[in-house]
Amino acid sequence: MDSILLFNIIIKIFWSLIKFIVIILCFLNFNHNKIEIDLDNELPPEYEKNVNYYNYSTDIKPIAIYYPEFNNINNNYNYKININQNYQNKNEKIKSQIELAKSHGIYGFAICFVFEFNSTYLNEINIFFLNNKEIKFPFLLFWKNNNLNNLYNSIKNKNNNENEIIHIIFEELVNEIHVFMINELYIKIHNKPILAIENSLIFDNTKLLILRKEIKKRGICDIFIIFPFENHKMMNISQKYDAIYDLPKYEFFNNSKIKFHISIYYGIIYKNIILNSLICDHILFRNSLIETNFSSKGEHLRYYNPEKFYVLNKIIIDWTKKNYNRTKGFFFLSSWNDYENGNYLEPDIIYGYASLNSFSKALFNLSFNENNYNYLYLNNSCIIAIQAHIFFEDLTFEIINKTNNIPFKYDLFVTTISEDKKKYIEKIIKQYSFATNYKIDIVENKGRDVLPFIIQMKNIFKNYKYICHLHSKKTMKFSKTGILWRRYLYNNLLGNKDIIFDIINDFEIHTNLGMIFPDTYYNIFKGVKNFESIDFKHHKENIKYINYVFTQMFKKYKIGKKLIFPAGDMFWARTEAIYQIFEIKFINKFPKELGQLNKTFMHAIERLWLYIIKMNGYYYKTIFKIY
Numbered sequence: 001m002d003s004i005l006l007f008n009i010i011i012k013i014f015w016s017l018i019k020f021i022v023i024i025l026c027f028l029n030f031n032h033n034k035i036e037i038d039l040d041n042e043l044p045p046e047y048e049k050n051v052n053y054y055n056y057s058t059d060i061k062p063i064a065i066y067y068p069e070f071n072n073i074n075n076n077y078n079y080k081i082n083i084n085q086n087y088q089n090k091n092e093k094i095k096s097q098i099e100l101a102k103s104h105g106i107y108g109f110a111i112c113f114v115f116e117f118n119s120t121y122l123n124e125i126n127i128f129f130l131n132n133k134e135i136k137f138p139f140l141l142f143w144k145n146n147n148l149n150n151l152y153n154s155i156k157n158k159n160n161n162e163n164e165i166i167h168i169i170f171e172e173l174v175n176e177i178h179v180f181m182i183n184e185l186y187i188k189i190h191n192k193p194i195l196a197i198e199n200s201l202i203f204d205n206t207k208l209l210i211l212r213k214e215i216k217k218r219g220i221c222d223i224f225i226i227f228p229f230e231n232h233k234m235m236n237i238s239q240k241y242d243a244i245y246d247l248p249k250y251e252f253f254n255n256s257k258i259k260f261h262i263s264i265y266y267g268i269i270y271k272n273i274i275l276n277s278l279i280c281d282h283i284l285f286r287n288s289l290i291e292t293n294f295s296s297k298g299e300h301l302r303y304y305n306p307e308k309f310y311v312l313n314k315i316i317i318d319w320t321k322k323n324y325n326r327t328k329g330f331f332f333l334s335s336w337n338d339y340e341n342g343n344y345l346e347p348d349i350i351y352g353y354a355s356l357n358s359f360s361k362a363l364f365n366l367s368f369n370e371n372n373y374n375y376l377y378l379n380n381s382c383i384i385a386i387q388a389h390i391f392f393e394d395l396t397f398e399i400i401n402k403t404n405n406i407p408f409k410y411d412l413f414v415t416t417i418s419e420d421k422k423k424y425i426e427k428i429i430k431q432y433s434f435a436t437n438y439k440i441d442i443v444e445n446k447g448r449d450v451l452p453f454i455i456q457m458k459n460i461f462k463n464y465k466y467i468c469h470l471h472s473k474k475t476m477k478f479s480k481t482g483i484l485w486r487r488y489l490y491n492n493l494l495g496n497k498d499i500i501f502d503i504i505n506d507f508e509i510h511t512n513l514g515m516i517f518p519d520t521y522y523n524i525f526k527g528v529k530n531f532e533s534i535d536f537k538h539h540k541e542n543i544k545y546i547n548y549v550f551t552q553m554f555k556k557y558k559i560g561k562k563l564i565f566p567a568g569d570m571f572w573a574r575t576e577a578i579y580q581i582f583e584i585k586f587i588n589k590f591p592k593e594l595g596q597l598n599k600t601f602m603h604a605i606e607r608l609w610l611y612i613i614k615m616n617g618y619y620y621k622t623i624f625k626i627y
Contacts, residue, residue, distance in 0.1 A: 038560040039610055043506075043513055043619040045306050047352040052103050056364040060320055061107035061328070062288075063187070064345060065142060065335035068111060068122075094128050097346070098137045101336065104360045106345075108138030108187055110196055110332060114147060115173050117154075122176055130183060140187040141177055142196040149202060166207055170214045178218040189242075189328055192224035196245065200227035208240040226285065243283035245332055284323075286316040287332040290343045290355055304342075304351065306358040308519075311624050313362035333359070369502050375408070378504070382436050383465040384410040385575075387457055388472070389449035393421045395472040395486075396428045402470075402494035404434045407501065411464070412438040415452035417445040447590035449569060450602035458582040461575045466507060468493060468572045485521045489570045492518035492625045499625045503572050506621060514577030514618025515609060517566035518625075545604035553580040554615055565607045573609075577618040581605065 101109070111129075113122045122141075129139060151169050152162075160168075180186055181193035188194065197203065208225065215223050226243040290309055320331050337344050347353045361368055378384075386403050390396055393416065403412060412435035416422050422440050429438050443452045449471035461467065473489070475482025494500060503516050550559055590601050610620050 034558040035556060036560050037557050037611060037614060039562040039564050039614060041610070041614045041619045043510060043621040045304060045351050045354055047350065048306075048354040048357050050100075050347065050353040051357050051360070053105055053360045053364060054103050056105065056360075058105060058363055059324070059329050060317055060363060061330045062105065062333050062359075062363065063108050063110050063140065063330060064101060064106050064333040065338070066109035066111050066139075067335065067337050068113070070337050070339050091128055091132070095132070095135060097336070098135060100346075100356070102137065104345075104356045105363045106333070106336075107330075108140065108185075109336065110140050110142040112142045112144055114144045115151070115176065116147075117151070117172060122180075129185070130179065136185065138185050138187045139180075140194045140196065141180055142198065143173075143177075144198045145202070146199050148199075163206065163210065166210050167214070170207075170211050174211075174214040174218055178215065178220060181215075181220055181223070187330075189224045189330075192222050192242070193220065194224045194226060196226050198228065200241070203227070205240050212240075229284075243285060245285040246287050283326050285327055285331055286320060287334055288313050288316050288359075289334045290345065305622075306351070306354040307368055308624055309355060310358040310362045310368045313359055317362060367498070369498075369505070375501075375504060375508065378408045382409040382411055384408055384504075385413060385457070385461070385464040385467045386410055386435070386470065387413045387415075387453055387467060388470040389415045389452040390421070390425055390472045391417060391445075391449075392472040392474055393424045395474075396425045397432065398490070399470060399472065400428055400433050402490045404432070405494050405497055405500060406434070407497045408504070409436045411436055413456050413460075414438065414440045415443045415456050416440065417443060444592075446592040448593065448600075448602040450605050451587065451590045454582055454584065455587070461579070461582050464575055466504070466572060467575050468570075470494075470570050473568060473570075485568060488521045489518055489568050492623055493570060493572060495625060502625070503623070507572070507574060510619070512617065512619055513574065513621060514613035514616065515566075515571055515573045515620040516623055517571035517620070518568075519622045520567040542599060542603050542607060545599065545601055546607055549584070549586075549601060549604045550608055550611060552584060552586060553612065557615065559608070559611050563607045564610055566609060569606045571609070573613075574618065577613040577616050578609065579616075580612055 098109075111122075129135070129137075148169070152165055155165055155168060177195070181195075186193050211225075212222060224243070225241045226245050227241050229244045229246050288309075289312070290304075316331055320327055320329060333345065335343055335345070337346050345355050345359065347356065358368070360366075384406065386406070388399050388403075390399065403410070412429065412433060414425055414429070416425055419442060422442055426440055429435070429440075439456075441452075441456050443455055447454075449469075453469055457467070470490070470493070473482065473486040475485060492499070493503075506516060507513055546559060546563075550557070586601070613620060
């Protein structure tokens with residue numbers, strides 16, 4: 001009897017194991033056969049024709065960093081770069097570059113060079129800048145001195161001490177550069193020729209004094225030496241330099257306290273905003289960076305965004321104006337022609353003059369977009385819906401105040417969680433709102449702002465062409481940051497009529513544009529190094545829910561590695577680009593509100609918006625209008 005019972009138990013275990021293996025194999029095969037979708041649907045910048053800004057003027061003096069070595073490359077490093085390939089010679093090319101730079105308000109070039117005992121890039125520049133009298137374009141020299149230790153080691157011997165070797169190197173260096181410094185076009189401060197030096201960490205006071213001494217031997221009283229701010233070692237105020245210039249890839253500071261390191265556009269803009277309020281003991285020249293990288297195929301520039309470049313320059317120019325007495329209006333641009341890294345102002349065959357036009361608009365305080373819209377037809381019928389989930393009713397007026405900036409007819413839809421909140425909200429809407437029609441629904445307190453959005457709009461979203469989703473965001477755990485984050489989102493979506501005109505204009509012009517939302521708020525990036533996307537390793541706790549939701553809508557597909565999304569879950573969208581979200585069948589699976597930070601369907605949907613519009617054939621666009 002015992003043996004029969006044991007046999008039956010073994011058989012049951014065996015069959016259970018077989019079933020388990022079959023289920024696993026089916027699951028693996030199920031996922032293996034799914035098509036992975038990648039988020040490559042950000043709306044790319046468009047080609048722009050050249051705009052001449054000769055008729056505008058300013059006291060600000062932007063200096064573009066210039067790399068002579070790239071003039072030796074016929075196709076400018078990458079086959080996609082450079083519109084004009086038909087120069088007769090390098091002099092003609094440089095002359096054309098200067099004329100273009102001047103027409104866009106660039107004051108001069110900071111010419112980069114690497115000093116060697118036998119050759120530098122200065123030979124060709126010498127011939128051009130010193131011999132072409134008709135070219136009236138200011139310039140200064142930017143010494144890329146990372147090879148200084150190599151120069152030192154190449155002539156080091158037992159008979160010379162360190163200072164004697166440095167004297168030899170600097171004597172040869174000054175032989176090369178002094179002829180430029182006495183030129184009438186060379187850029188000076190306090191009547192001292194400016195010499196920018198790339199690496200400060202291999203310089204000490206002794207080397208600086210030796211360099212100044214060699215300069216004086218050539219009849220130049222003194223030079224104005226500037227170094228980049230690199231790290232805390234720069235804060236030794238006894239160093240004998242005259243000023244510092246910031247490089248966006250390096251750390252920033254406040255009275256010797258080092259700020260966190262961020263290196264791409266959101267961080268660069270954020271650090272420049274912070275720097276505007278900081279105090280620096282030194283004369284500081286700001287530096288604007290075109291932040292891009294070549295795609296893996298070299299066919300386009302990743303991160304490239306002319307509007308963000310415009311915003312960055314506005315911030316730097318405003319600061320330079322406020323500090324004009326110290327900076328004399330100078331700031332740097334990185335760069336005119338760094339083709340190798342994709343950081344160049346020069347026009348190319350993909351984006352044309354987009355970078356130069358964006359820069360000039362900022363320099364001359366012009367709007368980024370031309371406000372010549374004629375969309376009166378949008379008021380013939382109401383095609384815009386605003387949906388706001390208002391949990392915190394004390395924010396009702398703030399929301400209504402922003403929606404009143406909409407210059408078109410719109411209907412307002414509001415959800416809240418109680419009758420008392422509804423009465424309070426309705427009183428404010430009746431008194432202050434410009435909405436054509438409004439509707440307030442009471443919903444259960446679950447699904448945060450996502451489920452109320454779905455429930456309220458699921459049967460009526462097709463009546464509208466565009467929809468803006470908002471909610472009364474407070475971020476209770478970080479209340480101060482939460483307030484700033486909410487205002488940042490509201491302002492970039494509904495901050496004024498021009499912003500809303502720009503948004504609707506983008507949708508109307510680009511019929512393949514499905515969603516517009518603000519860049520992730522820079523204040524929540526503290527300590528984060530990867531800003532391009534938030535991938536699985538940062539949100540692995542949500543993956544189970546993300547995959548479930550996506551599978552319900554698109555059974556044959558799976559999401560890729562990127563989880564770029566509108567952080568804060570506020571956006572404008574074309575309704576037909578997100579229609580599947582209003583057709584989901586698992587509404588009863590949303591949890592009640594318990595203050596969850598992750599692992600819910602609302603967090604999953606927030607991270608899937610761009611995948612949904614991608615599946616419907618649409619692009620997305622991020623905006624950064626007001627900071």
